[in-house]
Amino acid sequence: EAGVAQSPRYKIIEKRQSVAFWCNPISGHATLYWYQQILGQGPKLLIQFQNNGVVDDSQLPKDRFSAERLKGVDSTLKIQPAKLEDSAVYLCASSFDSRGYGYTFGSGTRLTVV
Amino acid sequence: KQEVTQIPAALSVPEGENLVLNCSFTDSAIYNLQWFRQDPGKGLTSLLLIQSSQREQTSGRLNASLDKSSGRSTLYIAASQPGDSATYLCAVRPGSSNTGKLIFGQGTTLQVKP
Numbered sequence: 037e038a039g040v041a042q043s044p045r046y047k048i049i050e051k052r053q054s055v056a057f058w059c060n061p062i063s064g065h066a067t068l069y070w071y072q073q074i075l076g077q078g079p080k081l082l083i084q085f086q087n088n089g090v091v092d093d094s095q096l097p098k099d100r101f102s103a104e105r106l107k108g109v110d111s112t113l114k115i116q117p118a119k120l121e122d123s124a125v126y127l128c129a130s131s132f133d134s135r136g137y138g139y140t141f142g143s144g145t146r147l148t149v150v
Numbered sequence: 151k152q153e154v155t156q157i158p159a160a161l162s163v164p165e166g167e168n169l170v171l172n173c174s175f176t177d178s179a180i181y182n183l184q185w186f187r188q189d190p191g192k193g194l195t196s197l198l199l200i201q202s203s204q205r206e207q208t209s210g211r212l213n214a215s216l217d218k219s220s221g222r223s224t225l226y227i228a229a230s231q232p233g234d235s236a237t238y239l240c241a242v243r244p245g246s247s248n249t250g251k252l253i254f255g256q257g258t259t260l261q262v263k264p
Binding site: 040067069077078079092127133135139140141144 | 154181195196241257
């Protein structure tokens with residue numbers, strides 16, 4: 037079975053620029069998650085989708101971060117404008133249902149803001 | 151608020167040694183606990199998942215235990231090999247949540263020397 041696909045793998049941008057990350061979950065997985073992992077820390081949940089609806093976005097900095105999951109499949113996470121502290125690995129994960137069964141992570145996108 | 155702590159942050163052992171990684175969490179009301187492995191530049195791979203009603207899970211040379219009442223879990227690796235070198239993360243799914251949200255510790259980086 038194909039895994040969770042993410043692109044790009046790496047991105048370097050200047051502060052105040054915008055950036056977007058893309059995720060394609062495992063086929064049939066209704067739930068999609070975006071996590072932020074700052075160097076030396078564990079991943080932190082930014083947003084969880086169930087199909088194309090938002091379940092939890094309590095830790096998403098909504099003044100600069102946005103995410104969407106059109107048609108309940110692919111998802112895009114956007115940052116605008118980026119700050120230096122946004123430098124991190126952005127991990128996408130998917131699971132079969134909202135309870136988290138079959139949790140599978142993608143390889144992540146490493147963002148560096150200079 | 152659930153917090154997850156992993157000790158030690160880094161560990162270096164000679165090949166063949168048995169070792170224990172520790173994870174503690176502040177709220178015993180959890181749905182389950184997972185141990186993940188993360189290789190540099192890669193996503194997270196689930197190693198073991200322990201439901202809140204279980205005491206331990208085993209997979210090959212890995213054994214994870216859970217003591218929910220004391221808020222502790224351990225990951226035991228037998229006969230360590232250089233290929234075990236990676237960062238090990240534990241994560242809990244809060245029992246109070248209906249979502250698949252995971253709360254991670256900061257990880258233990260393991261180096262197994264040949």
